[in-house]
Amino acid sequence: MTIVSVLLIASVLLLSPRGVFAQAGDANAGKVVYERKCLLCHGEKGDGKGPAAELLVPRPRDFTSGIYKIRTSANKTPSDQDIFNVITHGMPGTSMPAWDVLPDRDRWNVVAYVKTFAPERFKEAPKKLDLPKEVSSSAESLKRGKEMFEAIECNKCHGTEGRADGPSRPELKDEWGQPIAPANLTKRWNFRGGKSRTDIATRLAAGVLGTPMPAFMDSVEKPEDIWHLTNYLLSLGPDDPRYATLITASAAREAIPDDPNAEFWKKMSPQNLPLVGQVVVDPRNFNPAIDLVAVRAAYNDREIAFHLTWDDPSESKAEPDKKIFADAISLQFAPATGSGGERPYFLMGNDADAVYLLRWEQGTGVAEMTANGPTKLQPIAGSEATAKVVFQNGQYRLVIMRALAAKDPSRPAFRQGVFAPIAIQAWEGGAGETGTRMSLTAWYYLRLEEPQSNRRFVVPPVVAVLTLAAMLAIVRAANRRR
Amino acid sequence: MNVLRSRLLHAVLILIIAYAIFTFAIRPPAPRSVLAIYMGVVILATFVYISSNSDSWRNFLRPLRDTLVQPERRLVRLAVVIAIPILLGYYAYTQAAAKAQAPPELRAVHPAPPASIQFRGKEITIQGFDNPLRKDQANLRKNIAAGGETYIRNCMYCHGDNLDGKGHFARGLNPPPANFQDPGTIAMLQEAFLFWRIAKGGPGLPKESTPWNSAMPAWEDRLTEEQIWQVIMYLYDATGQQPRRWEAS
Incomplete structure (x- = not known):
């Protein structure tokens, strides 16, 4: 075998096309796959009333309605490829997972089968949606996009800065009368139909059927405004949450500001943690409102400060008769790390082992507490923690401060260079979250970084100089031998 | 050339x-x-x-x-x-200039099961015990379907619709939820072992081979004995795996 043929085989292996071409599926074969994989949510009759339906927000799709959210068509009929793409990539931010684990054939068969639930809808052929000519992003385009964002009233549902906190939010209902939350435009990894430029422009142009999101193709002034809007939406948040695996507290030489909007905190990059629903203890929380908390942390020789940022559409204080509770967040630590890295139970400890909490609550402020489980919280007398909060356009920014040293054994001391367990719990009181109805993280680690040493500026030049000397020696030796 | x-x-x-x-x-x-x-x-x-x-x-x-x-x-x-x-x-x-990395979460994958457990005040043998519902061949499909329902209402959020440990809460958990499609999980275990792990969850893990950080709830408070055996049947049926048998002693 020659080198050329090896190269050819390798390039064929690496470059083989991954694209999938539309195939006509077999509805009968699709039924078998559907009943194994889809039935428990979407129901035997395709009406979205499977046994899991009542626990899910948003609810599973009712295929008998023939209403499809994600379309690349200008009319109400989705193309087969549209349905195939949703099955393949799932619906980010919902309970619909990506079924790319199934063979292509199975997925095309399922497409054919779900279409049989609403044969009327598919009598009309999908009409291809033509997007206007693409406009790339620029300062002018962003300016125009922002103008359009306000002109066509995106902010009424999605909020001034896109955090799903617009004034219409409480009234929004879907086709089936279920309350529906607007998309948080700063978290586009949760966009149902995908987060690429074309995906977003298509959603804007064609709308999302069955939801209050209309098609905007005809309400923008000029067709290319769709792209200006797309560019603006893309500027609202990061592409990816880049979840952290470790929380690092930076060493600060100066005093740490307690103002959450201070320049000091803005310069620090966020360490994002994903939060999940609490499903261990009743009442459980299958659809948590807060799914991400961004942590920044700093310490100096006297105190340690945690800067927390999370999205919450409404600032709520306790009004139990309206089923509204105080928004709250707590940072959880282990009072003392045992030998062998043993930690208390991640869900706020248990009867045997307590955890230490820095718990902040809307209206009452921050308190130091110990907990022996999610319902057994005990404030520590003489709490020394302080906090300052800002709520702005659907976002909380909170700074919690405490002394670095511990006064007694119920409080942990924070030490440099140690991996100390840390976890977070959060409550969106406006969505009825309180007590065990929370979102939380499992244990992570917090590390107080040692002040930067100069090693990284000394070692590399030494390595480079030594290598240079070795290289010169080799060249000389080679020339001498000649 | x-x-x-x-x-x-x-x-x-x-x-x-x-x-x-x-x-x-x-x-x-x-x-x-x-x-x-x-x-x-x-x-x-x-x-x-x-x-x-x-x-x-x-x-x-x-x-x-x-x-x-x-x-x-x-x-x-x-x-x-x-x-x-x-x-x-x-x-x-x-x-x-490399930054510190979080220490790895080391754990024993399949800790040794106890000989028996207390389930709502009743003693259930684990070692050498088989799924009692398997004997009822007539209701096999019915039990599996009931297990599927219990699964989707309780387990799916972490372990995933496809039983691959990729439910929507999975990204927040470390260690990640068990992937039942993986031949290294339920295919290597007896059904009674699963019963123990489901009933007692993370808090019921043995004291040796700590530290644990399992977020697995103890399901004995919420599911009945029958429901747990049904879920176990569903896990094997839906993944196409076979439970391991106890060695004859």
């Missing part, structure tokens, strides 16, 4: 192609340490190939030596002598 016969080019091409195949063609991706071993073997084999006879060896060395000594290659030589120290210096910088 002369260029194509160069042993140096052969060696470089073999290494690039091998690296590309190891990196892109192995799915799921192999860990870096394994890649390093594979590449080590390939480098060794390449040296055997180029040094198989002295002509070949000389052919391999010639371009290298030319670069070092030939007057007309001065510019290339200068570039190499400058570039290599800079590259190594940069590598040293990335190593010296």
Whole structure:
């Protein structure tokens, strides 16, 4: 075998096309796959009333309605490829997972089968949606996009800065009368139909059927405004949450500001943690409102400060008769790390082992507490923690401060260079979250970084100089031998 | 054709192609340490190939030596002598400036089960015990369907619709939820072992081989004995795995 043929085989292996071409599926074969994989949510009759339906927000799709959210068509009929793409990539931010684990054939068969639930809808052929000519992003385009964002009233549902906190939010209902939350435009990894430029422009142009999101193709002034809007939406948040695996507290030489909007905190990059629903203890929380908390942390020789940022559409204080509770967040630590890295139970400890909490609550402020489980919280007398909060356009920014040293054994001391367990719990009181109805993280680690040493500026030049000397020696030796 | 016969080019091409195949063609991706071993073997084999006879060896060395000594290659030589120290210096910088990584969560994958457990005040044998619902062949499908319902209402959020441990809460949990499709999980375990782990969850893990960080709830408070055996049947049915049998003693 020659080198050329090896190269050819390798390039064929690496470059083989991954694209999938539309195939006509077999509805009968699709039924078998559907009943194994889809039935428990979407129901035997395709009406979205499977046994899991009542626990899910948003609810599973009712295929008998023939209403499809994600379309690349200008009319109400989705193309087969549209349905195939949703099955393949799932619906980010919902309970619909990506079924790319199934063979292509199975997925095309399922497409054919779900279409049989609403044969009327598919009598009309999908009409291809033509997007206007693409406009790339620029300062002018962003300016125009922002103008359009306000002109066509995106902010009424999605909020001034896109955090799903617009004034219409409480009234929004879907086709089936279920309350529906607007998309948080700063978290586009949760966009149902995908987060690429074309995906977003298509959603804007064609709308999302069955939801209050209309098609905007005809309400923008000029067709290319769709792209200006797309560019603006893309500027609202990061592409990816880049979840952290470790929380690092930076060493600060100066005093740490307690103002959450201070320049000091803005310069620090966020360490994002994903939060999940609490499903261990009743009442459980299958659809948590807060799914991400961004942590920044700093310490100096006297105190340690945690800067927390999370999205919450409404600032709520306790009004139990309206089923509204105080928004709250707590940072959880282990009072003392045992030998062998043993930690208390991640869900706020248990009867045997307590955890230490820095718990902040809307209206009452921050308190130091110990907990022996999610319902057994005990404030520590003489709490020394302080906090300052800002709520702005659907976002909380909170700074919690405490002394670095511990006064007694119920409080942990924070030490440099140690991996100390840390976890977070959060409550969106406006969505009825309180007590065990929370979102939380499992244990992570917090590390107080040692002040930067100069090693990284000394070692590399030494390595480079030594290598240079070795290289010169080799060249000389080679020339001498000649 | 002369260029194509160069042993140096052969060696470089073999290494690039091998690296590309190891990196892109192995799915799921192999860990870096394994890649390093594979590449080590390939480098060794390449040296055997180029040094198989002295002509070949000389052919391999010639371009290298030319670069070092030939007057007309001065510019290339200068570039190499400058570039290599800079590259190594940069590598040293990335190593010296490396940030701390979270310590790994070490754990025993399948801890030894207890001989028996207390289930809502009733003693249930674990060691050597079989799923009692398996004997009821007539209701097999009914039990599996009921298990599926229990699964989707309780377990799916972490373990996933596809039972692959990729439910929507999975990304927030460390250690990640068990992947039942993986042949290293339920296929290696007896049904009674699963009963113990489902009933007692993370809090019921044995004291040895700590620290645990399992977020698995103890389901004995919420599910009945029958529901747990049904879920277990569903897990095996939906993944196509077979439960392990107890060794006859």
